[in-house]
Amino acid sequence: MKRNTFFAFASPSIVVMLALMVVPLMMALWLSTQYMTFRNITEPDFVGLRNFIEILEDPRFWRSFSFTALYTAIVVPSWVVIGFIIALFLDQVSGLVRGVYLSIFLLPFIIVPVIGTIMFKQLWEPSGLLTWVYQQLTGSRYRVNETSVKTLIIIFGIWYVTPFTIVVYFAGLQTLPAEMIEAASIDGASRLQKIRHIVIPYVSSLTVFILLFSIMDAYRVFDSIFVLSELNPQFKADTVMTYTFLTAMQVQRLGKANAMAILTVIGIMVVLVPFLRLMYKEQIADR
Amino acid sequence: MDKVRRPAGRVFIHTVLLLFAVYSLVPFFWTALQSFKTFKDAFSRAPILIFQPTWANYQDVWIRSLPDAGSAVGYLILAAALILTCLMLFARYIPVNPAWIYIGCLVGYGALLWAIPQLVYMQKFYSYFINTIIVTVFTILISISIGCLAGYALARYAGMAAVLILISALAFRALPRLAFVLPYFWIGSLLNLLDSHLLLVIALVAVNQPFTIWMLRSFFMEVPKDLEEAAMVDGANRLTSFLNVIVPVAWPGIISTALFTLLLAYNEFLLVRVLTQTNWTLPVAISRYTGAEDPAQLTLAAAASVSATIPIIVVILFFQKHLVRGLAAGAVKG
Numbered sequence: 001m002k003r004n005t006f007f008a009f010a011s012p013s014i015v016v017m018l019a020l021m022v023v024p025l026m027m028a029l030w031l032s033t034q035y036m037t038f039r040n041i042t043e044p045d046f047v048g049l050r051n052f053i054e055i056l057e058d059p060r061f062w063r064s065f066s067f068t069a070l071y072t073a074i075v076v077p078s079w080v081v082i083g084f085i086i087a088l089f090l091d092q093v094s095g096l097v098r099g100v101y102l103s104i105f106l107l108p109f110i111i112v113p114v115i116g117t118i119m120f121k122q123l124w125e126p127s128g129l130l131t132w133v134y135q136q137l138t139g140s141r142y143r144v145n146e147t148s149v150k151t152l153i154i155i156f157g158i159w160y161v162t163p164f165t166i167v168v169y170f171a172g173l174q175t176l177p178a179e180m181i182e183a184a185s186i187d188g189a190s191r192l193q194k195i196r197h198i199v200i201p202y203v204s205s206l207t208v209f210i211l212l213f214s215i216m217d218a219y220r221v222f223d224s225i226f227v228l229s230e231l232n233p234q235f236k237a238d239t240v241m242t243y244t245f246l247t248a249m250q251v252q253r254l255g256k257a258n259a260m261a262i263l264t265v266i267g268i269m270v271v272l273v274p275f276l277r278l279m280y281k282e283q284i285a286d287r
Numbered sequence: 288m289d290k291v292r293r294p295a296g297r298v299f300i301h302t303v304l305l306l307f308a309v310y311s312l313v314p315f316f317w318t319a320l321q322s323f324k325t326f327k328d329a330f331s332r333a334p335i336l337i338f339q340p341t342w343a344n345y346q347d348v349w350i351r352s353l354p355d356a357g358s359a360v361g362y363l364i365l366a367a368a369l370i371l372t373c374l375m376l377f378a379r380y381i382p383v384n385p386a387w388i389y390i391g392c393l394v395g396y397g398a399l400l401w402a403i404p405q406l407v408y409m410q411k412f413y414s415y416f417i418n419t420i421i422v423t424v425f426t427i428l429i430s431i432s433i434g435c436l437a438g439y440a441l442a443r444y445a446g447m448a449a450v451l452i453l454i455s456a457l458a459f460r461a462l463p464r465l466a467f468v469l470p471y472f473w474i475g476s477l478l479n480l481l482d483s484h485l486l487l488v489i490a491l492v493a494v495n496q497p498f499t500i501w502m503l504r505s506f507f508m509e510v511p512k513d514l515e516e517a518a519m520v521d522g523a524n525r526l527t528s529f530l531n532v533i534v535p536v537a538w539p540g541i542i543s544t545a546l547f548t549l550l551l552a553y554n555e556f557l558l559v560r561v562l563t564q565t566n567w568t569l570p571v572a573i574s575r576y577t578g579a580e581d582p583a584q585l586t587l588a589a590a591a592s593v594s595a596t597i598p599i600i601v602v603i604l605f606f607q608k609h610l611v612r613g614l615a616a617g618a619v620k621g
Contacts, residue, residue, distance in 0.1 A: 005525055006444035013437030013500055014452065020493030021459050024470035031473065041476055086307055091288055092300045103607055104308045107315065110603055110610070112554045114570040115592045119314035122321055122589060127330045129317045163311075164614065171615030173288065181289050191291070199288065213461075220463040223556040227574050244465050249561065254469060261466040272461050280454050287445040 025265070032259035038252045051259035061260070064238035067150065071239065072218040075157040079214050080207060082158070083165025088195065090166065091173045102167070109163035117224040120156045149228060149237045156224050161217070165210055172206045173199070212275050216268055240264055315596075322589035329586045344590035351408045360406050364399070371395045412591065415572040419553060421484055422568055426491040426552040430499050431545050433492075438503025439529060443512070453504070456497035464494060468561045475562055482566045490558050495551050499544055502613065506540025507533065543613035546606050553599065569595045 007014075032051055034044035055061050090101060108116060123130040124142070131142045142148070176199065184194050222241040229237040238246070240260065248257035291297060321329050323340040354360050371392050374381075378388040400420070404413060441449050471490050472481070480486040510533055518528035534541070556570045563571070573595060576588035603610060 001440065001443040001525075003444070003446055003448070006440045006446065006449065009440035009525075009529075010437040010444075010449075010452065012433040013496060016433060016493055016496050017452075017456065017459065020489065021467060021496075024467045025462075027470035027473065028466050031470065041473065086304075088288070089300055089303050089307075092290055093304065099607070101304055101308060102611065103603060104311055106603065106607075106610065107600070108311055110550060111596050111599055112556075112570045112573075114554075114556050114574050115596055116314065118573060118576075118588055118592050119318040122318050122585070123314055125585060127332060127334070127585075129313070129334045132332070132334050159310075159314075167611060167614045171611070176288065178289075185289065194288070216461045220465075222464070223570070226556075226560075241463060241465060245557070245561075248465075248469055248472070254473065257465075258469050261463065261469060264463050265466050268461055268463070269458075272458060276454055276458060279457060280450065283450045283453060287450070 028258045028261055028265075031255055032262045034255040036253075036255040038254075041254070044255065047255070051256045052263070054256060055260055055263065060238070061240075061243060063236060064240050064243040067237065068219060068239040068241075070150075071154060071157060071221065072215060074154050075161070075218050076211065076214045078158045079161050079165045080210060082162050083210070084169050084203070084207075086162070086166045087169035087173055088199070090170050102170075105166055106163050108160045113160060113223040114227055116160050117156060117227045120152070120159065121228065124152060146236055153225055153228055153237055156228070157218070157221065160224070161214070165214075168206060168210060169203060172203045176202055212271070215271060219268065220264070318589045319593055321586055322593045324586060326586060329589075344586045345594065347410075348412050348587055348590045348594060349410055351410050354407055364403060364406070367395075367399055371399070412572060412594075415567050415569055416595075418484065418566055419568040422487050422491065423549055423552040425484070425488045426495070427545050427548045429488065430492045430495055430548050431503075431541065434496065434499035434503050434544065435534065435541060436529075437500045439507045439533065441500060441504045442507035442510075453501070456500055460497040460501070464557050467494060468558055471558075472561050481562060482564045484566070486562055487559060487568075490562060491552050491555060494558070495548055498551075499548060502544045502547065503537075503540065506537050506544070509540070510536050539609065539612070542606070543609040546602070546609050547613050549602070550599070 031044075033046060033048055035047045035051075036044035086105070090098060090105075093101065122128055125131065134142045180198050180202070181194060184198055189197070220241055221239065222245070225237065225239050226242045226245065229242060241264070244257050244260040244264070247253050247260060291300060320336070322344050323342075324335070324338055325341055325343070328335050328338045374388060374395075375392045378385040378392075381388060400417060403409065437452075441453060468490070471486070475481040475486050514532050514536060515525075515528045518532045519525070523531065553568075554570060555568070556574070559568050559571045560574075567575075573588065573591045576584050576591055
């Protein structure tokens with residue numbers, strides 16, 4: 001394809017991304033240096049880096065940051081480990097049974113996350129099924145407090161994204177060459193040894209892919225936490241994203257919220273840039 | 288991997304899978320039960336599994352007041368929907384070009400959706416449902432048409448510009464929505480565009496574009512180059528050979544991508560929450576049910592959640608193959 005044809009085909013998409021992603025990012029950068037509330041939206045005041053300093057001195061920001069870190073640290077390994085194990089099990093069945101299981105497993109990932117959250121919450125209402133089970137098992141009443149809200153958020157996070165890793169690993173397992181396994185069987189390797197020495201190395205590039213996107217997805221999770229913590233604001237279950245949202249829409253400090261978003265962008269870029277360089281080299285080599 | 292053959296092992300595998308299926312389904316099961324309960328049953332301390340089901344919650348979510356000939360109107364609407372659906376399903380057996388039947392049915396569905404509030408006094412929830420459909424449909428149409436052109440170009444052009452676009456798209460895909468949404472909100476409030484479908488569609492197309500072009504590119508790369516070269520030798524130009532030769536071959540991939548765009552638009556919460564004040568789509572509307580302190584909202588929230596989930600489950604049942612292909616393409620081919 002010639003250069004001109006390429007640009008003729010790609011230009012609508014390029015224009016959309018330039019106008020609606022690059023330009024807004026520039027705007028966010030500019031807004032982050034302004035003092036702006038809903039009242040002076042047309043004539044903001046320039047305050048330089050004061051928004052950033054305010055954020056770094058804000059204990060609530062650090063609290064939400066540490067919960068985000070905790071969430072990511074628990075949820076991401078769970079996605080990878082549970083997803084891989086269930087994909088191995090799913091690989092053991094075939095035909096219609098496999099299709100039915102796959103459909104069922106996909107369900108939490110496909111539905112609207114907000115609705116998933118509400119459904120999850122229904123289980124833990126005072127009249128909910130799991131509240132009752134909890135009380136039968138422990139003999140004590142289920143209480144809503146900071147720890148239980150945070151636990152609920154984390155369990156929900158695991159529940160609704162695991163299907164993604166299951167499907168990715170499952171698709172990866174389908175491409176595993178049968179000869180590799182046969183050779184190991186002839187050598188007398190046990191099932192666990194095969195998994196340890198053949199399957200896990202074989203899917204390692206998938207694991208890198210999943211880890212990268214999981215970390216970023218976990219870091220910027222919003223919907224479920226917002227819905228769960230909006231109900232009980234006293235439980236301090238904010239993440240960086242929900243705190244940014246609240247700063248913008250409730251406290252109405254648009255400038256400060258934009259500064260927070262910029263800090264998040266910088267944080268994500270630090271994780272992302274090595275990977276982007278890798279992709280760049282790969283794409284250049286592929287040409 | 289080779290299959291486990293020992294009977295004990297097979298039993299173990301099926302037990303684990305079954306338990307995981309239960310784990311995946313419990314919230315759905317419980318919410319569906321709650322949505323059919325009366326207020327009293329839903330709030331009993333020990334969970335009630337057997338009860339007299341009621342449609343009252345669904346009626347409260349959707350309908351404000353019934354017309355005098357309530358059931359007759361209801362059957363009329365159901366019959367119309369049923370006829371349209373049967374027409375769609377059996378279109379290929381009717382000796383007319385199926386494309387016309389599909390277009391006719393879609394127009395029919397549109398007319399039906401328009402007619403319902405004329406016949407029955409519906410709740411606001413219905414207008415949120417319509418908003419969701421409008422926003423989702425336009426997002427898919429725009430996003431896929433410009434995405435196909437770009438995805439195809441990126442699959443066929445090896446220049447530096449293509450690599451740069453792909454890499455920056457990847458970077459945009461990873462950034463938080465809030466970084467883009469707050470400037471949209473600012474522009475929207477300056478231009479008085481907040482609460483409009485237009486702004487929502489534009490924002491959704493934009494934030495989904497990086498993902499769309501990556502995915503479509505991976506599907507277009509599978510199409511052999513000889514195909515369009517043969518068409519171009521026959522005198523077609525790039526665009527017509529693309530539309531007439533490549534698009535039909537890559538069609539399953541395009542459906543997969545459209546499916547993901549559908550899910551993204553249908554599920555979107557943050558953008559809608561920031562950019563609208565009353566013209567919500569379903570996720571924001573439903574989150575409002577739980578925001579209230581009134582416990583009576585619990586069963587309504589359950590009914591609303593089930594109502595909004597059914598269309599998605601229908602979509603999965605019809606398109607599971609495309610969905611799995613899409614998820615696999617995103618990762619395995621990278």
